[in-house]
Amino acid sequence: MRVLYIVVIIVALAVSLTTDAEETSSLHLMPWPASVKTTASSQPLLIQTSFTVGLHNASDPTLRRAVEIFLTDLRRHTGSLPLDFNISNDSGDAQLKVKSEHPSKPVQELGEDESYTLEVTSTGGELSAPTTLGVMRGLQTFLQMVEITPQGFAVPSVVIQDKPRFPWRGLMIDSGRHFMPVEVIKRNLDGMAAVKMNVFHWHLSENQGFRVESKRFPKLQEMGSDGLFYTQEQVRDVIAYAHERGIRVIPEFDMPGHSTAWFVGYPDLASAPGPYTIERKWGVFDPAMDPTRESTYKFLDEFIGEMAKLFPDQFFHIGGDEVNGKQWEANPKIQQFMRAHSLKNNADLQAYFNTRVQKIVAKHGKTMEGWDEILRPDLPKTIVIQSWRGQKSLADAARQGYRGLLSSGYYLDLMGTAASHYAVDPFADGAANLSDEEKQKILGGEACMWAEYVSPENIDSRIWPRAAAIAERLWSPQDVTDVNSMYARMDHTSQWLDAYGLTHNTNYVPMLERMTGGSDAAALRTLADIVEPVKGYAREQLAASEPTSLTPLNRVIDAARPESATARQFGELVNNFLAGQIKPGMELQIRSTLISWRDNELQLSASAQSSSIVQEVMPLSHDLSALGTAGLQAVDYLDRGQKAPDGWKAEQLAVAQRAIQPRAQLLLMVAGPVQKLIQASAGEKPTDLVLPKNASD
Numbered sequence: 103m104r105v106l107y108i109v110v111i112i113v114a115l116a117v118s119l120t121t122d123a124e125e126t127s128s129l130h131l132m133p134w135p136a137s138v139k140t141t142a143s144s145q146p147l148l149i150q151t152s153f154t155v156g157l158h159n160a161s162d163p164t165l166r167r168a169v170e171i172f173l174t175d176l177r178r179h180t181g182s183l184p185l186d187f188n189i190s191n192d193s194g195d196a197q198l199k200v201k202s203e204h205p206s207k208p209v210q211e212l213g214e215d216e217s218y219t220l221e222v223t224s225t226g227g228e229l230s231a232p233t234t235l236g237v238m239r240g241l242q243t244f245l246q247m248v249e250i251t252p253q254g255f256a257v258p259s260v261v262i263q264d265k266p267r268f269p270w271r272g273l274m275i276d277s278g279r280h281f282m283p284v285e286v287i288k289r290n291l292d293g294m295a296a297v298k299m300n301v302f303h304w305h306l307s308e309n310q311g312f313r314v315e316s317k318r319f320p321k322l323q324e325m326g327s328d329g330l331f332y333t334q335e336q337v338r339d340v341i342a343y344a345h346e347r348g349i350r351v352i353p354e355f356d357m358p359g360h361s362t363a364w365f366v367g368y369p370d371l372a373s374a375p376g377p378y379t380i381e382r383k384w385g386v387f388d389p390a391m392d393p394t395r396e397s398t399y400k401f402l403d404e405f406i407g408e409m410a411k412l413f414p415d416q417f418f419h420i421g422g423d424e425v426n427g428k429q430w431e432a433n434p435k436i437q438q439f440m441r442a443h444s445l446k447n448n449a450d451l452q453a454y455f456n457t458r459v460q461k462i463v464a465k466h467g468k469t470m471e472g473w474d475e476i477l478r479p480d481l482p483k484t485i486v487i488q489s490w491r492g493q494k495s496l497a498d499a500a501r502q503g504y505r506g507l508l509s510s511g512y513y514l515d516l517m518g519t520a521a522s523h524y525a526v527d528p529f530a531d532g533a534a535n536l537s538d539e540e541k542q543k544i545l546g547g548e549a550c551m552w553a554e555y556v557s558p559e560n561i562d563s564r565i566w567p568r569a570a571a572i573a574e575r576l577w578s579p580q581d582v583t584d585v586n587s588m589y590a591r592m593d594h595t596s597q598w599l600d601a602y603g604l605t606h607n608t609n610y611v612p613m614l615e616r617m618t619g620g621s622d623a624a625a626l627r628t629l630a631d632i633v634e635p636v637k638g639y640a641r642e643q644l645a646a647s648e649p650t651s652l653t654p655l656n657r658v659i660d661a662a663r664p665e666s667a668t669a670r671q672f673g674e675l676v677n678n679f680l681a682g683q684i685k686p687g688m689e690l691q692i693r694s695t696l697i698s699w700r701d702n703e704l705q706l707s708a709s710a711q712s713s714s715i716v717q718e719v720m721p722l723s724h725d726l727s728a729l730g731t732a733g734l735q736a737v738d739y740l741d742r743g744q745k746a747p748d749g750w751k752a753e754q755l756a757v758a759q760r761a762i763q764p765r766a767q768l769l770l771m772v773a774g775p776v777q778k779l780i781q782a783s784a785g786e787k788p789t790d791l792v793l794p795k796n797a798s799d
């Protein structure tokens with residue numbers, strides 16, 4: 103009896119689960135699951151060529167398709183042959199047994215159960231979920247754990263129980279300002295699925311382009327798109343592709359403003375006589391639909407009816423943002439209408455328009471969604487508000503009983519750090535004091551990729567990998583906030599996403615090589631690796647001439663990463679070095695990096711002779727060289743234990759201050775860490791270098 107008791111204890115210990123940080127920190131999962139336990143001392147599951155997925159409920163075609171996609175992805179991540187790996191209709195002795203209690207909905211719905219449980223041991227994995235949607239999420243988790251080991255590709259032993267924090271985790275892509283071909287959309291849908299995002303918000307009309315084929319009003323795309331639009335067949339293809347990956351597709355047709363492209367073919371919709379041409383500049387413009395004419399609503403009824411059939415999702419986004427009202431103010435008939443209907447101002451007139459449009463959207467079976475500006479108590483509580491202005495307006499909506507989602511803080515086009523997006527929580531700041539009931543109204547959020555400065559070539563590099571940090575914020579528990587862990591997993595995820603054909607990493611060097619005329623781009627890369635585009639809306643403000651939709655996006659600013667991983671890692675290295683957390687080789691690494699910066703200019707000058715694009719960044723290159731020299735001298739002083747003289751310190755701090763000024767709309771992100779080395783060598787406490795205001799407006 104006693105022996106048996108001991109055996110039971112030993113067995114219990116052997117299979118005991120651990121949440122030990124060391125154990126789980128080696129997992130590259132992103133978003134981080136609600137609960138992860140690694141099985142102590144257990145062996146991983148090897149992915150062999152005989153790998154088979156057994157389906158418990160093989161009759162659900164969506165489930166089968168999800169597993170087919172999973173096996174294709176598994177081939178990509180292991181370099182296996184197309185004929186490897188199998189699906190079996192019963193779980194039998196399959197290596198991964200998959201069980202979905204219920205099929206997911208034919209048209210994916212907001213709030214469908216996405217939870218799953220995944221258990222992996224050395225003998226096999228079991229994935230079970232209430233719905234096929236949960237299976238899709240769990241398959242991504244399984245994939246993300248595939249890693250090369252001394253025994254071959256394998257998945258560690260784990261027990262994961264997971265579910266999303268928010269039901270709405272979106273990415274908006276603006277195909278209006280710059281058209282994005284179908285393959286761009288599809289590879290980004292793959293990226294979204296990999297990080298468990300579930301809403302693709304497709305911004306389809308803008309002043310600069312109307313991007314969907316309308317059969318009822320063909321002049322919309324014929325005259326409003328420069329020939330760059332999606333056919334209805336292509337739209338259906340994208341929706342089917344998204345559906346197979348558990349992603350809803352919500353179209354946005356922006357009205358009554360942001361709508362010049364509509365008026366090129368249909369000038370009578372506008373509030374001032376035409377003719378109109380496609381807008382080439384960026385900004386907020388005067389043209390707006392005429393809310394006072396019945397013909398406007400007749401048009402929208404037919405148009406929305408057509409689009410409501412094309413896009414099966416429950417939600418229909420009408421935009422509603424940034425109407426400046428100038429055409430309304432200049433039109434006597436509209437002014438007379440406002441007086442007759444007691445509409446006191448432009449906001450009242452827009453609210454009247456929204457009320458009419460909401461009835462049309464509802465008539466066609468859809469729920470209306472719009473940006474903050476549409477929030478008015480006269481609209482029914484069913485509508486959804488997307489906040490680009492902040493948590494406060496989201497909270498205001500929730501208090502009035504409206505559902506909403508957050509995009510303020512998640513604008514990828516503003517070139518913020520992943521950490522800055524990661525720190526934005528839909529329940530924080532202005533929304534911190536909501537009651538539990540009001541919090542229920544907050545559905546989640548969406549990352550937004552506005553397209554003034556992106557082309558099919560560089561859009562992925564503006565979305566990824568930073569969108570993965572937002573995806574984690576919206577999926578993972580609220581207390582998953584460790585920034586170092588996030589960056590470590592995001593860096594890994596960035597490489598991981600290469601397998602889906604996303605080009606955020608792969609287009610970088612070819613873009614730089616084009617700038618150097620096909621010659622060796624190594625020196626340009628050394629510089630490009632540590633610069634970032636200016637932040638916020640500073641790019642417009644610092645432009646030498648007004649940018650338009652015809653301006654080439656082929657400069658260093660267009661290739662440079664929104665957040666330089668090299669600069670971030672160098673900054674961490676310097677912080678640790680100065681904090682005395684010195685590891686072997688650390689000083690050598692700092693020195694060799696500084697030397698490479700100091701000596702880079704000589705090489706880069708050669709390219710500059712023959713490239714206007716390289717010439718533009720030579721002032722930055724010059725300062726990088728000076729930073730390299732200053733940093734090396736600072737490390738010398740630190741090594742000798744000698745306090746740097748005041749005169750030298752003042753000169754070198756001026757170098758750092760000059761280096762952080764924007765040139766070519768770029769920022770030298772290593773000026774900050776070098777400033778810290780200078781300060782420390784002079785016996786001062788290192789401080790962060792503040793970005794100049796004109797670089798971050």
Ligand code: ACM
Pocket residue numbers: 423424473490
């Ligand atoms: C917006 O940024 N105007 C939605």
